Amino acid sequence: MAKLSAFDPALAAPADVLPAQPSPGYWKAVGQRLLRDKVTLAVTAILLSIIIIAIFAPVFAIQDPLAGSVMRRLKPIGTEGHWLGTDETGRDIWARLCYGARLSLIAGMTPVMISLVIGGFLGVTAGYMGGLVNTMIMRTMDVFYAFPSILLAIAICGLLGNGLSNAILALSIVFIPPMVRISETVTTQARHLDFVEAARASGTTTMQIIRYHVLSNVLGAILVYATSLISLSIILSAGLSFLGLGVTPPQPEWGLMLNSLRQAIYVQPLVAALPGACIFVTSMCFNLMSDGFRGAMDVKLNK
């Protein structure tokens, strides 16, 4: 390269058609688009406040979520000292909702993270390797696909016994196949693009190509999908708890609360609906946030 002269104006490329400002970069552009998207900003704010309330539950709820009293059973919303009322054993609903957010979010997000790591790895491997590896991984996943996800989760939970960690494990297993499928699809698409071929032609190793060229182009799509799974996961884990297969009483968890307040539906319908409303709002927010991300990341890269 030493023999090469520096910039030679005689061979210069055409004068630029674009303004010469430095480019903002892809992720910066995504960020700018997100900042303009009011709905996504709003739902993200709601989610952040839910997470903050969950983390700092003792600050937000002064009552003990486990301390009940026969005297204060099923008080309505607006009762002195219990502004969201009490449940069938007289425990404070606000405190239980705040503490319940912890377990519900953990039970909702952990399975998605686990399946993201395992499913993403398997999917990228299957997509990039192709051939026999792909066939083996994808056909195995097809077996799981044969069962409806909620039935599969119930079956695994039933097999492992109840408890939070078993519910998380069961949901992780349920979410791995769709995660594998989505990562396999986007990787297969990326793998056949010319720039991956060009990287192969430059004689670099498979790991280097995956790290520099494949992941940067598939990770966005996989993460967006994972975010949308969180909402489903929150609903499913609440469902498992509702059926008595997840979190065990007297732990506060939204699904479990929904179950135990079920009998009070005629006495205090508004109080009984509160855990359900929390589940609905949280999962809806995750869904809308994922939609917002998808929109922001879908930058039309072609001019």
Place this chain on the structure above:
Amino acid sequence: MLPETDKIIEVEDLTVEFRKREGSLFAVNGVNFSLARGEVLTILGESGSGKSVTLKAMMGLLPGYAHVTGQARLNGKNILALPPAELTKVRGSEVSMIFQEPMAALDPVYTIGEQIAEAIVQHEGISKSAAMKRALELLERVSIPSAARRLKNYPHEMSGGMRQRAMIALALACSPTVLLADEPTTALDVTVQIQILLLLRQLSEELGMAVVFVTHDIGVAAEISDRIAVMYAGRFVETGTVREVMRERRHPYTAGLLASTVHGGLRGQDLETIPGAPPSLAALPPGCAFAPRCRSVQETCRSGQPPVVDFGPGTMVRCVRAVPQMAFA
């Protein structure tokens, strides 16, 4: 030059403005041309010059944010002002369009014969079997071998060249007086391209059909055109007969384009190039759009639009340096 009454299509001051949230831009900026029966006009231009938009505007195929003004008179009536229902009637029966990618125009779930017959039934209201007979004639007309068998083929069962012929047959179904062709040979192999070009030339002569042919390829333009309009940044910069445009090269852009066209005779020499790249339509220079790339640019070029210099009917150059021949001749 034919008398004015013989013009079957006259386009006047056609302007297309794309209005979007980010701002508006003029993709086509005051285009004028007219065509007589059997005449082939080629609009020659690079990507982004507005040549395809011109055709789509005439067919009413542009999206809602496109604001089309001007006139396109087909047999005397302005098709740009027609209500949608009437435009649909005109489309196909008086003016048809063929595309670069025939798969986009042909429906994959119907056979070629069904599609052509359907178009005929819709526009003329004749019976299905009579329409099928016409479809067969049309396939023979565009030289598809063993046409009777091909009638029953689905588009995906045909090769690229055959599909292009089938699309032409479909476009001819209701004997249009004007055919708009948007780069119909660009995706084809060179041996097939010449077949399609010869076919279009022959059809235009025999059916007296006017053809507006859009291409970026000068060789193709030389093969098919009676007249050429060179388009740059939304404007016609030079128009004339095919010989005039290719020999006189009155506009510096035409001259540069022809000089930079590669052929074997230039072996071993550096090619002449037009410096720079076509401008973005969203940020056109204030004066002549070609000024930043022009080798013989003058001060006046940068300040205002260059004058349109007439060289006789249908022949003009949009350049300050162009001098009407009359002055010298």
Place this chain on the structure above:
Amino acid sequence: MFAASQVKQDPRDRGGLAQPLLIVEGLKKYFPVRGGVLNRQVATVQAVDDVSFSVRKGEVLGIVGESGCGKSTTARLLMQLITPDSGGLVFDGDPVGGPRGISISELRRQMQMVFQDSFSSLNPRMPIVDSIAYAPRMHGLSAAAARERAETLLAQVGLNPRQYSRRYPHELSGGQRQRVNIARALALEPRLVILDEAVSALDKSVEAQVLNLLRELKARLNLTYLFISHDLNVVEYISDRVLVMYLGRVVETGPVEAIYSRPRHPYTRALLASKPTLDPDRRTRHLPLTGDPPNPINPPSGCRFRTRCSFAQAICSEVIPSLLAPVDLGADAPTDHLVACHLPEAQAAFGEHDVA
């Protein structure tokens, strides 16, 4: 044209000037076509069938042919992006992949490729300087050194690094992107560059700029090109020798002047006669060839061109013609002009299908 005198001595040269830079022997690739319920192989596409040629040091070898003729598959086979069914490569005297030869990764350092689609061949998430620096970086250069090399290369292909290096592919025009692709191909300092339809997608005024750049780089960096294109004019302009392919086989090869002025194979003649003339007074009047190229899934037996050839005889369907010197060699005929046609009368029929 064997431009031996113009070839500068390269320190990496091993075999000497007479040793071709690349010899391709009997290259073959059949793709299975799967279908039916059980996804069984139902047919075979004979994409590249027994293709042999050599590329001399410092020359431009043009490969020309229509879609489906196997020219792009050949490029990918040479880069080992797909594995050939059979056939071997010899790079500067060293067999590729053998125990005594050079490895595939060594070959890829010496041989690089520029793809047709300037957009999809660049990683949309990487600034272009990183795309160019990627290969040197992965081959052990430090980040700073790789970056410096990338910026030198950008300057060499006519893009001012200060202005462009942090740009993303979608912020460049087609011509600028193709310059980046050329810079990327040169980053490992290859000796042979395969240009697969590298200028075909560009506007004409930009195409000329890139062709000039390619010629300049070739002279400066002592490169050898394998130039693949369907554009007969561009191939004639840039090539020293030409290889004409039809349905996976080579039908004719020779110096560019010989091929373009005295084509021997009926297909080469038809191809050249199909070229638009650029002269409105000498328009094509007669069809040089009818019909489309046959489907490569079930190519005709014997000579694959026989179904479209007006000279075809019984022998053409029975025996595969091999590449031989034309029958009516004149005294001035070049010795490396070879044609795969059985029939002397077909080879000699020059002019009959000429442009009217």
